[in-house]
Amino acid sequence: MKLKYAYYTGCAAKGVCPELDQATQAVARALDIELIELTAASCCGAGVIGELEYDTQLAMNARNLAMAEQLGLNMMTICGTCQGVISRANVALQHTATRDRINQGLIGNGGIYKGTTGVLHLLWVLVKEFGLARLEQAVTHPLTGLRVGPFYGCYILRPSEYLGFDDPYNPRSLEGVIRALGAEPVDYSGRTKCCGFPIVLENESNAMKMVGAHLLEAKGNGADCLVTPCPLCHMNLDLYQGKAEQEMHRKIGLPILHLPQLVGLALGLGPEALGLRRNMVDAMQLAADVGAT
Amino acid sequence: MRIEIEIERSNPAEGQPARFETFRVEVPRHITVLDTLIKLKNEVDGSITFRRSCRSAICGSCAMRINGRSGLACDTLVEDELHRFGHLRVQPLAHMPVMRDLAVDMQPFWNRVEAVNPWVETAPEREPAWPVERETLMDQAAVDEMDDTSKCIMCMACFSACEVSDVDTRFLGPAALAKAYRVVADPRDERKQERLTALNEVGGYWDCTRCNQCVQACPKDVKPMEAIVHLRREAINAGLTNTAGSRHITEFIKIVRSEGRLNEGRMPLKMVLSDPKKLLSVLPLAVDMLRHGKLPSPIHPPIPRVKEVRRIMDKKAK
Ligand code: SF4
Ligand code: SF4
Numbered sequence: 254m255k256l257k258y259a260y261y262t263g264c265a266a267k268g269v270c271p272e273l274d275q276a277t278q279a280v281a282r283a284l285d286i287e288l289i290e291l292t293a294a295s296c297c298g299a300g301v302i303g304e305l306e307y308d309t310q311l312a313m314n315a316r317n318l319a320m321a322e323q324l325g326l327n328m329m330t331i332c333g334t335c336q337g338v339i340s341r342a343n344v345a346l347q348h349t350a351t352r353d354r355i356n357q358g359l360i361g362n363g364g365i366y367k368g369t370t371g372v373l374h375l376l377w378v379l380v381k382e383f384g385l386a387r388l389e390q391a392v393t394h395p396l397t398g399l400r401v402g403p404f405y406g407c408y409i410l411r412p413s414e415y416l417g418f419d420d421p422y423n424p425r426s427l428e429g430v431i432r433a434l435g436a437e438p439v440d441y442s443g444r445t446k447c448c449g450f451p452i453v454l455e456n457e458s459n460a461m462k463m464v465g466a467h468l469l470e471a472k473g474n475g476a477d478c479l480v481t482p483c484p485l486c487h488m489n490l491d492l493y494q495g496k497a498e499q500e501m502h503r504k505i506g507l508p509i510l511h512l513p514q515l516v517g518l519a520l521g522l523g524p525e526a527l528g529l530r531r532n533m534v535d536a537m538q539l540a541a542d543v544g545a546t
Numbered sequence: 547m548r549i550e551i552e553i554e555r556s557n558p559a560e561g562q563p564a565r566f567e568t569f570r571v572e573v574p575r576h577i578t579v580l581d582t583l584i585k586l587k588n589e590v591d592g593s594i595t596f597r598r599s600c601r602s603a604i605c606g607s608c609a610m611r612i613n614g615r616s617g618l619a620c621d622t623l624v625e626d627e628l629h630r631f632g633h634l635r636v637q638p639l640a641h642m643p644v645m646r647d648l649a650v651d652m653q654p655f656w657n658r659v660e661a662v663n664p665w666v667e668t669a670p671e672r673e674p675a676w677p678v679e680r681e682t683l684m685d686q687a688a689v690d691e692m693d694d695t696s697k698c699i700m701c702m703a704c705f706s707a708c709e710v711s712d713v714d715t716r717f718l719g720p721a722a723l724a725k726a727y728r729v730v731a732d733p734r735d736e737r738k739q740e741r742l743t744a745l746n747e748v749g750g751y752w753d754c755t756r757c758n759q760c761v762q763a764c765p766k767d768v769k770p771m772e773a774i775v776h777l778r779r780e781a782i783n784a785g786l787t788n789t790a791g792s793r794h795i796t797e798f799i800k801i802v803r804s805e806g807r808l809n810e811g812r813m814p815l816k817m818v819l820s821d822p823k824k825l826l827s828v829l830p831l832a833v834d835m836l837r838h839g840k841l842p843s844p845i846h847p848p849i850p851r852v853k854e855v856r857r858i859m860d861k862k863a864k
C-alpha cells in the first residue's frame with residue numbers, strides 16, 4: 254500500500270533551510286511516498302512559546318494535528334524539534350480533560366482535535382513504515398566508503414517517555430538508515446548530545462563550544478560528514494560552523510547533511526535536486542566524491 | 547551468568563591516573579550494577595571505591611556513569627545494560643573531581659545548591675506572614691506545583707549529565723535550579739523577586755540549553771529542566787525582561803502571532819538590533835548566508851488562516 258502523510262514542514266524548512274523541504278519532496282517522490290502539505294499549519298512553538306504560554310503552544314499543535322486528522326492521515330515531520338514538541342502535545346491531548354479544555358479555544362477555527370492522529374518524523378517513517386530493507390533495495394547509488402556521523406539532536410530522543418521510538422542513550426535508527434544507504438556509521442559520544450541551538454542567541458560562546466566539541470570528536474573518529482534529522486541542529490552545526498572554528502581555534506570543515514539529502518544522494522538525486530549548494534560548509538565535493546552529478 | 551565489567555579506577559592522591567580495569571565475575575541474572583560492585587569489593591578487590599547506602603534508590607549515594615549514562619547503580623540492572631549496549635562500563639560522575647575510583651568530591655555540587663539558598667525565607671524586616679507556632683495549611687494546587695522538585699534525592703546524576711556544565715563551570719546546573727524553583731513556588735517564601743533577580747544573571751536559568759539530559763537522567767522524575775522553564779516564566783511575568791533569553795521568547799511569540807510561523811530572518815534581527823556589538827559580529831555570517839541563498843526575507847507573507855493562530859494566541863493574553 255502506498256504510504257501517504259500529512260506533511261508538516263515546520264518553520265525552518267520554509268525559512269533558513271528551504272533545501273530541507275526541497276530534498277524531502279524529492280526523496281518522497283523517488284520512494285513513492287505521497288505527501289499532502291499542511292500549508293495552513295502554524296509554528297509548533299518549538300518549546301519556546303511553551304516556555305511562557307504552555308496552553309497556547311498546546312492549542313496551536315491541536316490545531317495542526319486536527320488538520321492531519323481531517324485528512325485521515327498521520328502527520329510526518331522533518332524537524333527533530335517539531336517532532337519532540339508535537340509528540341509531547343499529542344500525548345497531553347490524549348487526556349480527555351486536557352483535550353476538551355484545549356478544544357474550547359479551537360471552536361470556530363477549522364475544527365477541533367479528536368486525538369486520533371499519529372506523528373512521525375521522516376526518520377521514523379523510513380525505519381518503521383517504509384522499512385530499511387526496502388530502502389536498501391531502492392538505493393541506486395550506494396554510498397560505499399562514506400563515513401557518516403549521525404547527529405540525532407535532543408528532541409527526537411528526549412524525554413523518551415513522549416517519543417517512544419529510539420533508546421535515548423543508544424539510538425539505532427540513523428545508523429540503520431546510514432547502513433541501508435551503503436555508507437558506514439561513525440560512533441562518537443556527541444551523536445546523542447545537544448547542538449546548543451537553543452542558547453545560540455543568548456550565549457553564543459557556550460553554544461559554539463558544544464558544536465566544536467561534537468564536530469571535532471566526530472572528525473577525530475573518522476567522519477567524512479554528519480547527518481541530522483533536525484534543521485535547528487543543522488543551523489548550529491553548518492551555518493555556525495565558522496564561528497565554532499573561531500571558538501575552538503581550529504579549522505573543522507565538516508559537511509553537515511540533512512537526512513533527506515543523504516538519502517537522496519543514494520537514490521541518485523543530484524546536488525541541485527537536493528539543494529546541496531545551500532549548505533554553508535561545502536557539500537558539493539562530497540557529492541562529487543560519491544558520484545552524484 | 548558470567549559477565550565482564552569495566553571499572554574506571556584512579557587514585558589521584560597517589561598519582562594514579564584513570565584507567566579501565568576489567569573484572570570477570572559470575573552473578574545472578576537479576577543483579578544490579580551496585581550489587582555487582584559490592585560483590586567485587588567483598589570477594590575480589592577490597593580497594594574498589596564507590597559510595598552506597600540504601601541499595602534501593604532512596605539515599606542518592608550511588609550515582610555514577612553507567613555506559614555513559616548518569617544514574618543510580620542500585621537502580622540499574624546489569625542484564626539491561628548488556629542488552630542495550632553489549633558491554634558494561636562504569637565511570638565516576640562528571641563535572642566533579644574524582645577522589646578515588648567511582649567516588650567524586652561532591653563540593654562543586656553542594657556549592658551550587660547552597661548558592662540558591664534552598665530554604666523558605668520570610669522578608670527579614672518583619673514577622674512571617676504565617677503563624678510559626680502552628681502548621682501551615684497549603685492548598686493542593688500549590689503542593690502540586692512543588693511536587694516534582696520536592697522529590698529530589700540530591701544524587702547529582704542530572705548535574706553530571708548536564709551539557710551546559712560540560713562547557714561552563716559558572717552554570718548552577720539542574721538540581722540547584724530545581725531547588726530554587728521549589729522555593730520560588732512555595733507560597734510561604736517571601737523572597738521570590740530577590741531570588742528570581744539573582745538567578746536572572748550569568749549561571750542562572752537562562753543559561754540552560756534545554757537539552758533534556760537532566761529530565762532523562764533523573765531517577766526521581768524531578769524534571770529539573772521543567773523547573774528551569776517555570777523559573778523563566780516566573781521571571782518574565784515578574785517583569786524581569788532585560789535579558790536576551792526573555793527577549794528571545796517574547797519576540798518569538800510576536801513573530802509567530804503576526805506570520806503564523808517563525809521567520810528566522812526576523813528573529814536574529816530583533817535580537818541584534820538591541821546590541822550593536824552583536825550586529826557587527828553577525829554581519830559576515832549574514833553575507834555568507836545570502837551567498838548560499840539561506841537568508842530568508844524579513845518580510846514574509848503570513849500562513850493561510852493565520853487569523854486562527856492569532857485567535858488562539860490572543861485568548862491566552864486575555
Ligand atoms: S536541560 Fe538545562 S539544566 Fe538540564 S541538563 Fe540540559 S542544559 Fe543542563
Ligand atoms: S534532580 Fe533528580 S537527578 Fe538531579 S539530584 Fe535530584 S534526584 Fe538526582
Ligand code: FES
Pocket residue numbers: 580597598599600601602603604605606607608609618619620621
Ligand atoms: S544506594 Fe541509595 S540510591 Fe543507590
